[in-house]
Amino acid sequence: MVKIGVAGKGGTGKTTLASLILLSLLRMKQKPILAVDADPNSNFAENLGIKSPRSVVEIVTEIEKIKNNLPYGIEKAQYLEIKIQEAIKEEEGFDLLVMGRTEGPGCYCYANNLLREWMSKLEINYKFVVMDNEAGMEHMARRTSGDLDILFIVSLCDKVSLRTAESIYKMINSLQLNIKKVYLVLNEFLYKKNLDNLNFPVPIIFKLPFDEEIYKLSEENKGILNLPEDSIAYIVVSEFIKKLILERNL
Ligand SMILES: Nc1ncnc2c1ncn2[C@@H]1O[C@H](COP(=O)(O)OP(=O)(O)OP(=O)(O)O)[C@@H](O)[C@H]1O
Ligand SMILES: [Mg+2]
Numbered sequence: 001m002v003k004i005g006v007a008g009k010g011g012t013g014k015t016t017l018a019s020l021i022l023l024s025l026l027r028m029k030q031k032p033i034l035a036v037d038a039d040p041n042s043n044f045a046e047n048l049g050i051k052s053p054r055s056v057v058e059i060v061t062e063i064e065k066i067k068n069n070l071p072y073g074i075e076k077a078q079y080l081e082i083k084i085q086e087a088i089k090e091e092e093g094f095d096l097l098v099m100g101r102t103e104g105p106g107c108y109c110y111a112n113n114l115l116r117e118w119m120s121k122l123e124i125n126y127k128f129v130v131m132d133n134e135a136g137m138e139h140m141a142r143r144t145s146g147d148l149d150i151l152f153i154v155s156l157c158d159k160v161s162l163r164t165a166e167s168i169y170k171m172i173n174s175l176q177l178n179i180k181k182v183y184l185v186l187n188e189f190l191y192k193k194n195l196d197n198l199n200f201p202v203p204i205i206f207k208l209p210f211d212e213e214i215y216k217l218s219e220e221n222k223g224i225l226n227l228p229e230d231s232i233a234y235i236v237v238s239e240f241i242k243k244l245i246l247e248r249n250l
Helices: 014-027 044-048 056-069 076-087 109-123 159-175 212-219 232-247
Strands: 002-008 033-038 094-098 128-133 148-156 179-187 204-208
Touching (some): 002 014, 002 159, 014 128, 014 179, 033 044, 056 076, 148 159
Parallel strands (some): 002 128
8 A cells, every 4th residue: 555645835736736646546547546635624525526425523423422322232343433434435446535624632532543543444455545634734743644655745936835844844754753755846836936956855856837727627616537638737746656656566
């Protein structure tokens, strides 16, 4: 299993990149794939152009409510495991899991622990896991992203989002998270700047060009799964994925 995640300041293109990665994997017939929306404001599904399923948190909340009135003979853990399967939505070529929003810190500890265990058992059934994350560093600090093979830190070409990118990188190091590769992705969609000599602790793996097709699709409320093969941002991401598949003999 190869698990890929994204991080970065708000609005830098994290969800767009996660969608482009998923699309590349789908078109390269890399199955099975799990797409995870770990942003509480979940819009991974919308960005892809599909309907969002019920979130894991919604289901867990339901379980918490009825936990003391379970049918006779059913263990809570067993019940949670059966119920939680309902959160996995089967799409064409991949499965989708939406985590949803937790209500404040500390609640559902029992369920959250079970959930973490369930997630790690679930993930190993897939060849690729592609995870969209919320903006900022919260998910890193809370360690909800889990171990990652590749983390893309996405930044626009301005100082503020580059500074956030650097803070994220520093946080990853200080928390000693288990992330095998970290790369910087420069998204040039709002403005372009020559940053080839940028002094950043990890290399720029690719630059995401402004893509008219992505812009058009979002104006028409259509998802990235409808993106044509010659879209320039798609070509850049799919080149990376192609190399990754070759490198790892997948
Ligand atoms: N390279 C690009 N070309 C054209 N449009 C882009 C590009 N990158 C991002 N966009 C557009 O910019 C908007 C914001 O991108 P996106 O939602 O991917 O950012 P995000 O980092 O996930 O935001 P949030 O922090 O709110 O989750 C979207 O409407 C997307 O279509
Ligand atoms: Mg997003």
